[in-house]
Amino acid sequence: MTTDPPLVLDIDGTLTRPEGWGIDPRIFDPIRDWEAPVVIATGKAFPYPVALCHFAGIPELVVAENGGVVYTGDDVFFTADREAAQAVVEDYRAAGYSPGWGEENTVNRWRETEVAVNLDQPLEPLREIAASHGLEVVDTGYAYHVKATEPNKGDGLETIAEHVGIDLETAVAVGDSVNDVSTFEAVDRSFAVNNADELARAAADEVLEASHADGTLAVLERVGRAV
Ligand SMILES: O=C(O)COP(=O)(O)O
Numbered sequence: 001m002t003t004d005p006p007l008v009l010d011i012d013g014t015l016t017r018p019e020g021w022g023i024d025p026r027i028f029d030p031i032r033d034w035e036a037p038v039v040i041a042t043g044k045a046f047p048y049p050v051a052l053c054h055f056a057g058i059p060e061l062v063v064a065e066n067g068g069v070v071y072t073g074d075d076v077f078f079t080a081d082r083e084a085a086q087a088v089v090e091d092y093r094a095a096g097y098s099p100g101w102g103e104e105n106t107v108n109r110w111r112e113t114e115v116a117v118n119l120d121q122p123l124e125p126l127r128e129i130a131a132s133h134g135l136e137v138v139d140t141g142y143a144y145h146v147k148a149t150e151p152n153k154g155d156g157l158e159t160i161a162e163h164v165g166i167d168l169e170t171a172v173a174v175g176d177s178v179n180d181v182s183t184f185e186a187v188d189r190s191f192a193v194n195n196a197d198e199l200a201r202a203a204a205d206e207v208l209e210a211s212h213a214d215g216t217l218a219v220l221e222r223v224g225r226a227v
């Protein structure tokens with residue numbers, strides 16, 4: 001009888017439906033019944049993964065904002081501050097562009113360490129302005145993230161693993177994008193869903209046949225405890 005390995009799960013593109021941002025409801029019971037820690041590692045703003053864990057009924061082990069915010073269930077760590085990214089966005093606006101979400105938006109409202117720009121906005125000027133401020137732009141397939149270069153999901157995962165006592169040598173990660181490469185490098189087995197970008201596919205131990213939540217559910221089926 002084997003036990004479930006610790007899981008590290010991305011959200012957008014991995015726990016979601018093929019179209020848009022919606023969570024595939026089929027993932028809730030398997031992650032709630034999982035007999036090992038489940039870490040949610042996402043580029044989304046901090047409240048989103050916390051709420052996901054809360055409503056799924058699992059402990060709140062969260063890497064948010066691409067590692068900008070790390071929550072161990074006891075402590076919150078911030079590994080960057082928002083001012084630098086905000087300055088980039090102000091220069092981007094001054095150049096005649098916009099973050100692309102409308103004035104009041106919930107994509108950035110609660111972000112504390114980076115800013116996300118809509119994929120329908122021009123990328124090259126954003127990259128240039130970010131570089132002039134010493135920042136990077138990460139394209140997750142869902143948004144352009146203007147962020148400090150240091151924070152990443154993998155480092156945030158290590159912080160949680162140390163605090164909670166997760167052996168990452170036994171952990172399994174599933175993701176879809178370049179911002180999951182650092183978690184793939186931190187765990188034992190990594191899987192890219194079939195909709196993953198090139199960098200995630202190249203970094204994963206295995207590229208799945210199935211996409212989005214179908215892929216993740218297939219992994220849980222395979223790596224879960226033998227019955
Ligand atoms: O917010 C994004 O752009 C992507 O989020 P994810 O890291 O959960 O895929």
Ligand SMILES: [Mg+2]
Binds near residue numbers: 012013177
């Ligand atoms: Mg993703």
